[in-house]
Amino acid sequence: MKVNVASEWLNSCSGCEISIIDMGERLLDVLQVAEIVHLPALMDSKYFGGLGDGTSLSIPSADVGIISGSIRNHEHLEVAREMRKQCGLIIALGTCATHGGIPSLTNSYHNEETLERYYNTESTDVDKKDKEHGYPSVDIPALLDSCYALDEKIKVDIYLPGCPPHPDHIFHALVSLVQGTEISLPDKSVCDTCPTVREGKGKLKQLRRFLESPAYGEPGEPIDKMRCLLEQGFLCMGPVTRGGCGGDGILPRCISARVPCRGCYGPVRHEGNQRLDMLNALASNGIDVKSLPESTSLLRFSGGHGMLRPKFKRKEI
């Protein structure tokens, strides 16, 4: 018997869907055992019926519902709720769905500030804007007050973080679901899976911005010959980020490119705070946290769950 799968993308970039396609020939194997009943990126099922005359949004029922993206507007919310209603299991695919992801950086601002900037850029026709009509609002969904991770609005059964999740993990998760076996995903930190050379705590006091190449010896040298990037003085989020980005190949991806980790798999524990945990880790190693140019970016992948909020403004009157 085939497993029915419905898939949706909300406040997202489609990278998670491309990662599904990046399973390559394994995707063809998956299609032997999974029947896709709804997937706007690749197939033509419509919320309001094929003739566009339905009165309420509907999605076909399925055994498994895969949702990528965070929840940013009323349409996302309605689609997420309908998916929850129609699907036996909900998988949150990707860090936007599990923790808010990069778009949740918007949570540092009120909607008004974002709209004000976007509709007043250097290339926007500002004088013609009819202030009385306000911002665009006809037949487009209104924004929510914030950018939410999926589990802030609906119940989630399985979390598959990553920006995007590695195709290997997506494949293993789908196979486990079809076979009815337990899904096992990496739960260690990036650091725990990183083979770079660590010489231990010590002399480092200040962090440098990533404006020059780290030392890594000869070009073809494997990363287990390279000194830990944090010990070289570059901010690396490996200690506070869930590992697994390298898939079955294990080696952390960005570090393999000689570039420090920025935390795309979200916190090691689902409810962790990447900024707080990183600042603590730096301070306890005697590193001056003031050498960071700013710290909001440490939550760039996990600003949902109320982690990032607009600046408090004192009442004027």
Place this chain on the structure above:
Amino acid sequence: MGKVINIQPITRIEGHASICIHLNDDGNVEDARVNFMSLRGFEKFVEGKPAEELPRIVNRICGICPWMHHLASNKAVDGCFGVVPTPAGHKLRELMQTISHAEDKLLHFFFLAAADFVIGPDSDYAVRNVIGIVKANPELATQVVKMRQMAKMILDRFSKKTIHPVAGVPGGFAKPLLEEERVDILDKMRQILDFALFTMEFAKKEVFPKYLDTIQVLGVIKTGFIGTVDNDGALNLYDGKLRLMKPDMTFEEFSPADYTDHISEKIIDHSYGKFPYAKSWNEGFSMDLENPKGIYRANTLARINVADKMATPRAQAELEEFRSLFGRPAQATLLYHYARLIEEVYACERAIEILEDTEITDTNVRAKVEPKAGRGVGCVEAPRGTLIHDYTTDENGLIKSANLIVGTTHNLGPINMSVNQAARLLIKDGTYDEGTLNRIEMAVRAYDP
């Protein structure tokens, strides 16, 4: 009181959009428009972030073309910090971008668009998709999956992370290309070029001739075009000057840094995305089908219309054949698909050229940069159109302001017009079915938004 047809969501496209068609009492189209549903606000939330981090943040604008945002962003930061990438760094960036184009076009043609042509526009929605193609033509599908995966894995293995890449850095590239990698990638790109040429022939024999009638009418509008050309007027995807052409073929050329002198964006009440238009034509903005004003298009058809020629031989031969059939500029919207396959050939040929350049393996891939106050405009041709990132930084090299015009954005007005045209063409006296509505969506899909 008439009726409203709500096509939601538009499917087999990358973004979030819907089509609203208003019919009058006689069942004819009163108004048809496209609503662009999403706003994420990158322009605002990158403020205050260290500029060198932006190439790793803004790539999340698009998971299909993250290399484009990554590289346009790197170019903009280079500009802010006043650094010129090393020659090898520059070439590695272009190599990644070009291979990414090659991968993207295979994805779009076969995974998103082909079902309308190979399975047919009126076929059942349950099979009118890539899965239907897999079942109907397993041999071709296996080959497509294999070739697209080969291109994708070149990027993945060398750069280590290709959905949301990190290997482009201000000043150049994060790691050099080894000689054995160069040889391996060159071999693979030659195989992908062969497949690109096969796809071109396949489409010219099996696809386009069958739909010639549809191509000549569906979604057809008359507009200007924008694209990047080199100093010889040849199409370039990575670098060059912008050429903005009117429907009558007269054109202006400018450096990307001067884009605000030529392009402006309109706020539209049924779209979060703004609609750009050619400000320098001094005729204002109108989406009137008979008499549009300021409307120009971007993406594949636009690029091959503005370019005098292609810089590589096979692509040039295809362009000449295309022009002998459809003239210049070609206005038929479905020809975007044809133009896409010509660019596919170019992208493969160009990647091979870069890989045959000995400088590509030079180990000096990254110039050191110093954060400082400045402005930088980074521009590349993304698969979906001319992509502009414009940043200013403060004295610490933190972002003061950012303005972005993303590839598809240029086409929002034209997409709206093509849908309006298609709806009026196809819906008469209240007669339409699911196939009709899918054909209207095909006018959107051609733009690959």
